[in-house]
Amino acid sequence: xxxxxxxxxxxxxxxxxxxxxEAHVSYLREIKEGAPVRVDARVIAQDRKCIHLYLExxxxxxxxxxxxxxxxxxxxxxxxxxxxxxxxxxxxxxxAAQTAIDAKDARYAGRVIGLRVxxxxxxxxxxxxxxxxTHLSPR
Numbered sequence: 050x051x052x053x054x055x056x057x058x059x060x061x062x063x064x065x066x067x068x069x070x071e072a073h074v075s076y077l078r079e080i081k082e083g084a085p086v087r088v089d090a091r092v093i094a095q096d097r098k099c100i101h102l103y104l105e106x107x108x109x110x111x112x113x114x115x116x117x118x119x120x121x122x123x124x125x126x127x128x129x130x131x132x133x134x135x136x137x138x139x140x141x142x143x144x145a146a147q148t149a150i151d152a153k154d155a156r157y158a159g160r161v162i163g164l165r166v167x168x169x170x171x172x173x174x175x176x177x178x179x180x181x182x183t184h185l186s187p188r
Contacts, residue, residue: 053143063137064128067100071121075157078108078115085109091150093158097135098124100144103155117157 050056050067060066080086086106093101100122105114126134136144152158 052147054137054140060127064126065134065137065140066125066127067122068125068131069120070099070123073119073158073160073162075117075160076115077117077157078113080108080115086115089148091148091155092144093119093150093152093155095136095141095144097141098133100124103150103158105157114157117155119155119158119160 050060055063055065055067086108087110088104088106090102090104093103095101102120102122104118104120106116106118107113108115123133124136124140125131
């Protein structure tokens with residue numbers, strides 16, 4: 050946030066901040082407490098209010114990430130009740146100048162979280178019930 054003009058002083062003066070709307074974190078490899086780390090942050094996309102951000106954390110000068118994080122951030126006006134607001138022009142320009150990455154090159158981005166729902170074999174799915182009821186004729 051400091052690099053785009055939303056450091057603590059900038060947030061206070063502008064009455065603006067960023068909220069995280071969604072974040073997906075992938076822990077790829079454990080590292081020991083106290084290990085030196087670096088984080089590379091790159092923008093996948095932005096529009097007038099939001100930033101799609103991709104971060105990778107590396108141990109020391111390592112080439113393979115130890116974790117990756119994809120975030121959707123929204124620019125928020127904090128002068129009253131918090132609400133989404135267009136990015137200030139200078140902030141949007143600084144974001145656009147950041148190291149961009151093509152979404153396909155963000156190796157750990159775009160993943161969907163979910164469990165497959167296992168159904169009991171004797172309990173029909175809603176789809177099966179709907180299909181069956183459309184073939185019924187009234188008596």
